[in-house]
Amino acid sequence: MARAARRQANPDARMSLGEHFRELRNRLLVSCIAIAALSVVGWYFYQDIVDVIAAPVQAVARERGDELVALRFQNITEPFATQLKVAIFTGILLASPVWLWQLWAFLLPGLRPQERRIALAYFFVSIPLFLAGAGLASFTFPRLVAILLGFTPEGVGNLPGMAEFLSLVLYFMLAFGLAFLLPVVLVALNQLRILSARNMLRSWRVTLFAILVFSAFMTPDPSAWTMLAMAAPVFFLFWCAVGVAFLLERRRRRRGEDPADRYAGLSPDEATPLS
Template structure:
């Protein structure tokens, strides 16, 4: 593997087999990081469950009844729910690991200077991912309240615990991944795939797709929840456009465009 890395790094070129081996290596490291985080999640399950079910407890206290709640059905569901929550914690805690593996796979053959840039991107991606998850936690009580509000008066709504925690964890992860939008766009720009001018040209489509994504990820009928996710994403999109424009300008200064030199003249190169 060392010899392989030395051979392809100067030009950043890899065969299909090398790409597959690289992908396997990145996936293995990501899974190991996830498992390590899941072990931590297994031991903090009780405290985290109190946080995730707090919206239901709040509604119970506000209404002064027990018409809603969680239901653990079956002998093994309590175990499967704890395992699911542990994996969710593993994804959150291991985000620096799998974010770096994704970045390293998208932009292979990094030079020493580019590796330092990569660490800067990861340093930006981790807080963004965590900020998205925290925003989802802040929004969650409102979402649960709206959805439980459709329960008819006098009825009981004992939600399956596995279904509820699946909904909550996916909701939180969706917010976290949505906040990685600028990192993805800048990564594509660094990889010379997506120039800033293309992002600016397609801003209308980008904003529309952001609002569609926000509407799908926030299943409540009120517009407030959708705007909580969509507006930060729009701001992060324009932030990525600005960063990419600066990178494009810097590259244009360092790499002169020889296309302006006439064919019958010798370039300074």
């Protein structure tokens, strides 16, 4: 009832600057509470998480049959700092649907109804794609660690710091999670009329080369099978984005919104529209 009354009193949902800041404060508060609550999970299962992270290094140490390959802490305060970092990162990861939704919910009132539907679609597609990329990275990371540690000569110790190794794991997962967002970015550019489906199709060779270079950099495997295993799903998602872009352009042409005519009638000194 109160919400309906506010909607009748303010049908355009206009907010003052102070109301915007209060809304932002409430969104941030909800996000921080969710992260803090779920960080307890990371703190409680810290040993299990460390066992998973350190498993590739321990496997190499068992294969070599010595203790010259191991993770180490550099000082007496680093174990506590590392456990705190793992707990916070776990909370951020588990609470990602909450704080991402709070971010979208803060931005949605400023969008038109059609833009809201598009933004919500991108939101619900981006999360599983990012998690799929991060999951693929965690699956292939042990092989990467074994290859890199394999360059350590016999009788020479390799004792990476726990904090640096943890940062490497997070960087690896973040890089592949972002790589899996390639189709979302391409479709968004097509939706904004910046990149046409035909141009995307013509640049497939350049895109394939860029994906292979990225995969080779992230997975330095001499056999190249790991590189192809990384590049194949990203390249498949690229073709999915091309297909979706063609469908969107076809629907716009049926509605009489031909992208080829959007610059018609503009003078040379007139700015072109972005949407």
